[in-house]
Amino acid sequence: MINSIAPKIFNNRFEPHQPEAGDKVLAYTNGKILIGFGNDGSVVLPRVKQPSDSLRYLFSIDDTRYFLWDTDFPYEEKGFDYVSHFVLRTMKPQDDCFAGMVGYQLYNWYRNHRYCGKCASQMTDSLKERALVCPECGLTVYPTISPAIVVAVTRGDEILLTRYAGREYQGYAVNAGFMEIGETDEDTIRREVMEEVGIRVKDIRYYGSLPWGFDSGILIGYFAKAEDGEEVKADHNELSEAKWFKRDELKEIKDPVFLGAEMMELFRTGNDPYSKESSCAR
Numbered sequence: 001m002i003n004s005i006a007p008k009i010f011n012n013r014f015e016p017h018q019p020e021a022g023d024k025v026l027a028y029t030n031g032k033i034l035i036g037f038g039n040d041g042s043v044v045l046p047r048v049k050q051p052s053d054s055l056r057y058l059f060s061i062d063d064t065r066y067f068l069w070d071t072d073f074p075y076e077e078k079g080f081d082y083v084s085h086f087v088l089r090t091m092k093p094q095d096d097c098f099a100g101m102v103g104y105q106l107y108n109w110y111r112n113h114r115y116c117g118k119c120a121s122q123m124t125d126s127l128k129e130r131a132l133v134c135p136e137c138g139l140t141v142y143p144t145i146s147p148a149i150v151v152a153v154t155r156g157d158e159i160l161l162t163r164y165a166g167r168e169y170q171g172y173a174v175n176a177g178f179m180e181i182g183e184t185d186e187d188t189i190r191r192e193v194m195e196e197v198g199i200r201v202k203d204i205r206y207y208g209s210l211p212w213g214f215d216s217g218i219l220i221g222y223f224a225k226a227e228d229g230e231e232v233k234a235d236h237n238e239l240s241e242a243k244w245f246k247r248d249e250l251k252e253i254k255d256p257v258f259l260g261a262e263m264m265e266l267f268r269t270g271n272d273p274y275s276k277e278s279s280c281a282r
C-alpha cells in the first residue's frame with residue numbers, strides 16, 4: 001500500500017528547516033501535483049534550485065527533505081507538469097508517492113486555514129508545533145485528519161461486495177464510510193453497513209489502518225460477520241449493487257493499493273481472522 005516505504009523511515013517531527021539546493025519540492029494546484037517522469041516511467045519530483053521563502057518544510061523520509069511550495073504562484077520547471085494526484089496511488093517510487101499524498105493533505109490544510117474561523121484574522125505559524133495560531137484571539141488549529149471506516153462483511157465462505165453508483169471506480173469493493181461525530185469505530189460500522197446494505201453485523205475485528213491524505217483521512221479497516229438470516233437491501237441512492245461472493249469467485253488482487261482490496265485478498269486466501277480461527281480449531 002502507499003505507505004509501505006520500509007525500511008525507509010518517515011519523520012514528521014515539526015522542525016524549522018530552511019530549504020537547501022537538492023531538497024525535494026511538493027507543488028500542487030487544483031488537485032494536481034507537479035511531477036516529471038523518469039526513463040523507466042517512475043515519478044520524479046522537482047528539487048530546490050534556489051532557496052525561497054515560499055518553500056515550507058513538511059517532513060523527511062530518511063535523509064530526503066520535502067518542502068511545500070506554499071504560495072499562489074504556481075511553481076514551474078522545465079520537464080515537469082501538473083498531473084492528477086491519482087497517479088500517486090499506483091506509481092513508484094513508493095516514498096515519493098507517499099510524500100506526495102501526505103504533502104497534498106498538508107497543502108489543503110494550510111490553504112483552507114488562512115483565516116481564523118473565530119475572528120477572521122490572518123493565521124500565523126506556531127513556532128513550536130505543526131499548528132496555525134490566531135494572533136488576535138489565540139485560536140490554535142491542527143492538521144485535519146478525517147477518519148473513515150472500511151469494513152469487510154463476511155458470512156461463512158462468502159464476502160459482501162458493493163459497487164458505488166455514480167463514481168469513476170466501477171469495481172467491487174467492501175463497505176466504507178466516514179465516521180460521524182460522537183461515534184466509536186463500531187458505531188460507524190453498524191450504521192454504515194445498515195445504511196448501505198440493510199444488515200446487522202457482529203464479532204467485529206480490527207484489521208489495520210492506512211493514512212489516506214487524498215481525502216484528508218485515515219482509513220481504519222475491520223472485518224465483521226453478518227448476523228444470521230440477514231437479507232441484503234442495498235441503498236440504491238449510494239450503491240448500484242451489493243452481493244455476496246463466494247471465496248473462489250474472487251479474483252486475485254496483486255499488490256493491492258487500497259486497504260479494502262488488501263482485506264478482500266486476505267479473505268480470498270483464507271487469511272482473514274475468522275478463516276484463520278476456524279482452520280486452527282480443526
Ligand SMILES: [Zn+2]
Nearest residue numbers: 116119134137
Ligand atoms: Zn482569531
